Amino acid sequence: MTTHTDTNNTLTLEHLDGFRDGFASDPQNRLMQNTVTQRDVNEVALDHDIVTNASHTFSMLLDEWATTDQGFSGRCWLFSGLNLFRVDTMNSLNTRRFEYSQSYMMFWDKVERANFILEAVIETADRPTDDRIIQHLMTAPVEDAGQWDMFVNLVDKYGVVPKEAMPETESSGNTRQMNNSLYYQVRQGAAKIRSLYKEEAGLDAMRQAKMDTLTTVYRILCIHLGNPPSIVDWQWRDRDGKFHRDGELTPLDFADRYISTDYRDMV
Template identity: 50%
Template sequence: MDRSLTPTELEFFEKEFAARPANRLMQNAVTRTPVDDIALDRRIVTAADHSVSHLLDDWKVTDQKRSGRCWMFAGLNLLRVGAAEKLGVKDFEFSQNYVLWWDKFERANYFLESIVETSGRDVEDRTVALLLQDPISDGGQWNMFVALIAKHGLVPKSAMPETDSSSSTGPMNRALKSLLRRGARDLRRLAAEGVEAQREHKREILAAVHRVLSIHLGTPPQRFLWQWRDKDKEFHRDGWLTPTEFAAAYVQLPLDAYVCLVHDPRESSPFGRTFTVEHLGNVVEAPPVVYLNVEMELLKRLSMESVVGGEPVWFGCDVARMMHSDLGLWDAGLYDYEAVYDTPLAMDKASRLIHHETQMTHAMLFTGVDVVDGAPRRWRVENSWGAEKADKGFWTMNDSWFGEHVFEVAVRRSALPPELSAALDEPPIVLPAWDPMGALAD
């Protein structure tokens, strides 16, 4: 074939398409009907069973609405289980808006420090360009969630409820991005005057960020009066608490005992090693975001054992693959697009990572698992997209989907085999800022 598309080549393609009756049949179908409805494998849908042998959830789902806060919703959903039990209430929510406020403020500082660190590089440097491309977003990682709670604590939702901007972050984010890019320009111009001059100006930028956040989200409380009625209508008052005191009293899980495991099957990413990604984080001087790369079967087994043992599991995945929203179902073979287009589309997980076909996009919570002969068959998932879809907001994931599209889970370090626990103490391999394993769940 020539470099350009010639009339001869175009005629060849048109004749090849017309020569197959199946192509015309699919054209007639897809031009009148959504392709997902055509490609949906009815055998998988009719065989879907949403029951599980081990079920933990007995609460209502939450709703992140038009925001990318899934990672913090999933983390707070994990923590609210123990808090509700201690409070003696049926349902409870920590303030997602409070965590959002502090994440935005800390992340603005983290971004500006990255600009200071890279201010000697050309603005077209790949790392600098990546930083400027998205100075601040809603997405995050497990370690970033833990860092926020360790520094700023938590409050109940009543102490800092949702606002229009926490539920729809787009306009606020646009203002913050413009502010931070302008700040990056000014900090780079001050590079010749030294870091001290840059940090003096950083204070002015952060004052403006604080103002924008407070206008959109409200002011995070420093102290609040905590009182409630339990499910038996009995009244309780815990008095005036700071956010760190409230977290210490009502977070029942030892967050510093958890580690983040990932499945990265690329040849460049050896199993049994830890990794970190440049400029990935939100709280300056917090422990870095570190992953331990393990085989998929271990990822599944530890997740299963945690749920069977009574504890939900935070996890990150590429959520939009092979997903049916109305059914609340994920399965690796849910859609047969190759049959519709009569062409191969699939790649293995490593190839998809290498060629930018996949990355982690969303975080949720495993709240149930169906175990058959000691192995997981399907998983029950608490999503943060409201109660309108699936089983009042709880979804079903067949195990085939877990292997293909789940990337990471947070589990207790004590659950690891000794050799992998020891590997966590080794210096991590540092991946560049643009590596797909640095993707943020939103």
């Protein structure tokens, strides 16, 4: 039997020499190489004629509201939900500047996530560590990402506050280091719970281990994000410069008074 060797599927030295010679034969390639190795390719590729000929006079103007910025975090779902409320709230306040606190929502979201994960660890304590559910729970136990039903539950339980009551911090807009600390603590708590299960310490002992971990999680979040307010002394100026004061409100009171969007019927 004759064995045939197919050389067409292999890159040979001749092929590589052809690539090299082909690149060197075009002076524009060297020009682009010299430019792009020194400057951002998007700047180099910018067509100046298109930029100068683009008109910035439009038939329709949007309200002059400042944009919101999630920074280097996965809070797009929180920003989207709060921006939905923001429109009606700004209209009711007759103001150009207003944001709900995204840090406040993230704070309670991470507390709730940690509790959910640790409760799941208690429920699955009899499973082996290489169980796929256990691995899933421990992969990113308090990550940033979320979805609409989670947002609705947070608003219903914790309310909302204006951004000045709990503003952005370094960690809220760049969550990697904070999340790493939270991941470590939740995983340590999960290991403790599973150890207590093996020792047959009982459900109360496992729940106490959960609460000990949540205490640490709360402390880390306070350090990174600040303390979540329980009372907001709310006052503002409207578009006409008129001063308004609504006094002290709890976050749930604030939500009840200023969120007019019927968000519970949305999916």
